[in-house]
Amino acid sequence: MLQAVAAAPRRLLVVDPCHECERLLPCLQASGWMVHSCGLEEVGEVLCDVGLIRLRAPHLERPETLKQLISQSGTEWIAVLSSEALQQPEIGNFIGEWFFDYHTLPFDVDRVSVALGRAFGMARLRGKGSDVGDEHPHELLGSSRSIRELCRLLSKLAPTEAPVLIRGESGTGKELVAHTLHRLSRRAGEPFVAVNCGAIPEHLIQSEMFGHEKGAFTGAHQRKIGRIESADGGTLFLDEIGDLPLELQANLLRFLQEMQIERVGSSKPISVNVRVLAATHIDLEAAIRQGRFREDLYYRLNVLQVQTTPLCERTVDIRCLAEYFARRYAVEIGRRPRSFSERAVRAMIEHPWPGNVRELANRVRRGMVLAEGRQIEAADLGMEVSEVAIPLLGTLDDYICRAEQQALSDVLLHYSKNMSQAARVLGVSRPTFYRLLHKHRIR
Numbered sequence: 001m002l003q004a005v006a007a008a009p010r011r012l013l014v015v016d017p018c019h020e021c022e023r024l025l026p027c028l029q030a031s032g033w034m035v036h037s038c039g040l041e042e043v044g045e046v047l048c049d050v051g052l053i054r055l056r057a058p059h060l061e062r063p064e065t066l067k068q069l070i071s072q073s074g075t076e077w078i079a080v081l082s083s084e085a086l087q088q089p090e091i092g093n094f095i096g097e098w099f100f101d102y103h104t105l106p107f108d109v110d111r112v113s114v115a116l117g118r119a120f121g122m123a124r125l126r127g128k129g130s131d132v133g134d135e136h137p138h139e140l141l142g143s144s145r146s147i148r149e150l151c152r153l154l155s156k157l158a159p160t161e162a163p164v165l166i167r168g169e170s171g172t173g174k175e176l177v178a179h180t181l182h183r184l185s186r187r188a189g190e191p192f193v194a195v196n197c198g199a200i201p202e203h204l205i206q207s208e209m210f211g212h213e214k215g216a217f218t219g220a221h222q223r224k225i226g227r228i229e230s231a232d233g234g235t236l237f238l239d240e241i242g243d244l245p246l247e248l249q250a251n252l253l254r255f256l257q258e259m260q261i262e263r264v265g266s267s268k269p270i271s272v273n274v275r276v277l278a279a280t281h282i283d284l285e286a287a288i289r290q291g292r293f294r295e296d297l298y299y300r301l302n303v304l305q306v307q308t309t310p311l312c313e314r315t316v317d318i319r320c321l322a323e324y325f326a327r328r329y330a331v332e333i334g335r336r337p338r339s340f341s342e343r344a345v346r347a348m349i350e351h352p353w354p355g356n357v358r359e360l361a362n363r364v365r366r367g368m369v370l371a372e373g374r375q376i377e378a379a380d381l382g383m384e385v386s387e388v389a390i391p392l393l394g395t396l397d398d399y400i401c402r403a404e405q406q407a408l409s410d411v412l413l414h415y416s417k418n419m420s421q422a423a424r425v426l427g428v429s430r431p432t433f434y435r436l437l438h439k440h441r442i443r
């Protein structure tokens with residue numbers, strides 16, 4: 001039996017509707033657009049796929065406000081203006097940089113419909129528009145199996161009070177994991193204090209961690225509260241724990257056993273209630289064997305363990321992360337968020353990502369600054385795509401296997417958040433689709 005599938009509504013936001021809109025809006029509603037209208041100051045409150053704005057002198061006098069709204073709204077924008085206004089070079093440049101398209105008055109319903117349709121398609125293609133959820137700066141993004149399993153694990157570990165050792169390559173999100181554990185715990189309203197054990201000079205680390213009393217040593221002009229004490233009631237995150245000098249490891253162990261500290265220059269114990277999370281990218285077991293890390297401290301910290309996955313093992317997440325960083329840096333840099341060309345996406349998928357998500361964020365920031373066209377190209381990211389594909393010879397089965405892998409990765413590029421849709425596009429059932437993902441070890 002055939003089932004009717006309801007198309008997602010196409011939401012259009014008309015900002016400061018002008019009297020010319022009176023004829024236009026009913027036509028758009030009749031052709032399936034769900035139209036909302038609002039004033040400029042309310043734009044951030046309505047989630048829409050496409051926005052139509054009649055550019056007037058006051059808007060153009062405050063371009064910064066408009067740029068801010070456009071870059072934060074997650075909507076594709078079309079400017080409406082008179083043909084005389086468009087002749088002014090600064091207005092033309094402004095529209096070229098910030099808008100998807102423009103329309104000169106009077107309205108031509110057919111032309112507007114085509115422009116809106118294209119903008120809608122682009123908004124959906126980029127994952128922008130009204131389907132986009134709230135963005136949280138401390139949220140672990142991604143739809144790969146490893147990220148989904150990580151989030152499930154974190155929600156189980158967060159409510160406990162036990163220490164967690166977070167392991168993984170540099171830039172894979174270990175600090176983000178620590179933030180997430182804190183945010184989901186009972187301590188969420190209390191301080192989260194991060195200490196990078198490798199970044200504090202060795203002679204300062206004792207007083208940084210434990211604090212000192214006035215006059216404890218030359219230069220100690222007043223009492224200083226240490227990082228451990230300042231986390232009282234909350235979470236203490238010890239990053240790069242493998243870099244902690246041996247002497248400090250002994251002091252930290254004592255603190256973990258007794259939950260008390262002594263400031264430098266004082267022998268009075270102070271009770272501190274913190275949950276300890278630690279992270280490392282080094283092989284702590286090897287460090288123990290080499291005598292660089294205390295085994296007893298290792299067992300204290302390693303009660304629960306979380307492992308982050310390198311980016312090259314979850315390529316499905318690359319596009320969504322890159323688009324997130326493009327939106328984030330658009331606000332910072334003050335440019336319109338850009339999408340990525342297919343070649344740029346391919347270059348990102350093929351890249352080995354030794355610096356993981358941090359490297360991706362840095363490359364996207366660079367791309368946002370350098371991009372000249374509508375899209376970020378591979379070269380803007382400092383990447384190249386292999387021009388000539390060297391044929392990989394093999395049996396017919398090898399060719400079929402590679403074709404399956406290609407088909408899966410192509411479809412996941414577009415539908416990583418909707419597995420049913422991905423399966424439908426390939427013309428296979430959902431179980432078959434999952435079986436293929438499993439067979440090709442695609443997460």
Ligand SMILES: Nc1ncnc2c1ncn2[C@@H]1O[C@H](COP(=O)(O)OP(=O)(O)OP(=O)(O)O)[C@@H](O)[C@H]1O
Binds near residue numbers: 171
């Ligand atoms: N899954 C993710 N979703 C969103 N942002 C992420 C994700 N993973 C990492 N990031 C971002 O990547 C950057 C690096 O992450 P983070 O500092 O947590 O990595 P790390 O593993 O602690 O690195 P290091 O070992 O070098 O300290 C941060 O800007 C972080 O917000």
